[in-house]
Amino acid sequence: xxxxxxxxxxxxxSALFISKKAPCRFEVSCSPREWExxxxxxxxxxxxxxxxxxxxxxxxxxxxxxxxxxxRILRQDPWECLISFIISxxxxxxxxSSCVEKxxxxxxxxxxxxxxxxxxxxxxxxxxxxxxxxxxxxREGYVREAARKVAEGELDLCSLAQLPDADLKxxxxxxxxxxxxxxxxxxxxxxxxxxxxxxxxxxxxIINEWFGGKNPFPDMGDKAGxxxxxxxxxxxxx
Numbered sequence: 001x002x003x004x005x006x007x008x009x010x011x012x013x014s015a016l017f018i019s020k021k022a023p024c025r026f027e028v029s030c031s032p033r034e035w036e037x038x039x040x041x042x043x044x045x046x047x048x049x050x051x052x053x054x055x056x057x058x059x060x061x062x063x064x065x066x067x068x069x070x071x072r073i074l075r076q077d078p079w080e081c082l083i084s085f086i087i088s089x090x091x092x093x094x095x096x097s098s099c100v101e102k103x104x105x106x107x108x109x110x111x112x113x114x115x116x117x118x119x120x121x122x123x124x125x126x127x128x129x130x131x132x133x134x135x136x137x138x139r140e141g142y143v144r145e146a147a148r149k150v151a152e153g154e155l156d157l158c159s160l161a162q163l164p165d166a167d168l169k170x171x172x173x174x175x176x177x178x179x180x181x182x183x184x185x186x187x188x189x190x191x192x193x194x195x196x197x198x199x200x201x202x203x204x205x206i207i208n209e210w211f212g213g214k215n216p217f218p219d220m221g222d223k224a225g226x227x228x229x230x231x232x233x234x235x236x237x238x
Contacts, residue, residue: 005019005020006018006019006115007019007020008115008118009039009042010104010111010118010120010121011038011039011042011076011077012077012120012121013109013111013120014030014034014038014039014111015029015111015113015118016028016029016030016038016039017029017113017114017115029113029114029115041075042074042075042076043072043074043075044072044073044074044075044192045072049069049071049072049226051065051223051226051227053065053066058210058211058216060206060209060210060231060234061210061216061227061230061231063234064227064230064231064233064234064235065227065230067230067233067234067237068226068229068230068231068233068234071226071229071230071233073188073189073192073194073225073226073229074189075192076189076190077121077190078157078158078160078161078186078190078191079121079124079150079157080100080121080190081185081186081189081190082146082150082157082172082175082178082186082190083103083121083127083143083146083147084096084100085178085182085185085186086139086142086143086146086175086177086178086182087099087100087136087139087143088182088185089139089177089182099134099135099136100121102133102134103121103122103127103134104118104119104120104121104122105119106133107122107126107127108120108121108122108126109123123151124147124148124150124151125147125151126147127143127144127147128144128147128148128151131143131144139177141176141177142175142176142177142178143177145175145176145177146175146176146177146178149175155171155174155175157190160172160191161191165187165193165195165196168187168191168193169183169184169187169196172186172187180199181198181199181200182198184196184197184198184199185198188225188228193225194222194223194224194225194226195220195221195222195224195225196224196225197217197220197224197225197227197228198228199215199217200232202232202235202236203228203231203232203235205235206231206235
């Protein structure tokens with residue numbers, strides 16, 4: 001949140017501020033053209049997320065679907081996604097956010113907005129030097145190596161978008177520090193592969209308690225990603 005009642009979003013070199021004016025009325029800081037070309041895809045507003053809780057036999061999942069209505073899977077930048085999730089290992093959300101903000105402030109290019117200047121997430125070349133000031137710990141080498149691969153074209157994140165899920169995951173897991181969970185996170189949030197469902201400690205706990213220890217997501221098809229988000233949100237909110 002940028003200020004009271006104002007929400008800020010940054011995507012590549014674009015920044016958006018959304019102000020709440022009434023219970024169901026919002027004002028956006030961009031032109032109609034930018035809204036349609038940048039932010040409608042970013043918020044995935046043209047996709048239907050309609051799910052009938054009664055279609056799912058698991059009572060916990062039914063409650064999660066009801067609780068999570070309105071959640072969207074943002075179409076984030078694969079590069080920023082990759083680095084953010086590499087950083088996320090053994091860090092909580094405030095620590096991850098703080099690290100990403102600091103990287104952007106010190107290494108990112110300026111974005112001019114009606115609300116003042118912002119900084120974009122750094123380009124790969126910006127993360128090749130000394131990263132000790134970001135307190136990444138053991139992740140520092142992972143971030144630098146991923147940045148090098150992308151900067152030198154060894155890892156072409158744009159071209160990877162043409163690959164099917166399984167092949168894309170294999171390519172991402174070639175990056176040091178990227179395992180199954182992080183690869184699934186990048187697939188879901190960076191490439192919008194909705195059949196991919198990351199399993200973290202929260203989701204693993206849900207699987208053990210409510211699904212008899214069997215991962216249910218492989219049977220959920222292209223609804224797996226959004227159902228994972230519903231379950232995660234519900235588990236964190238009750």
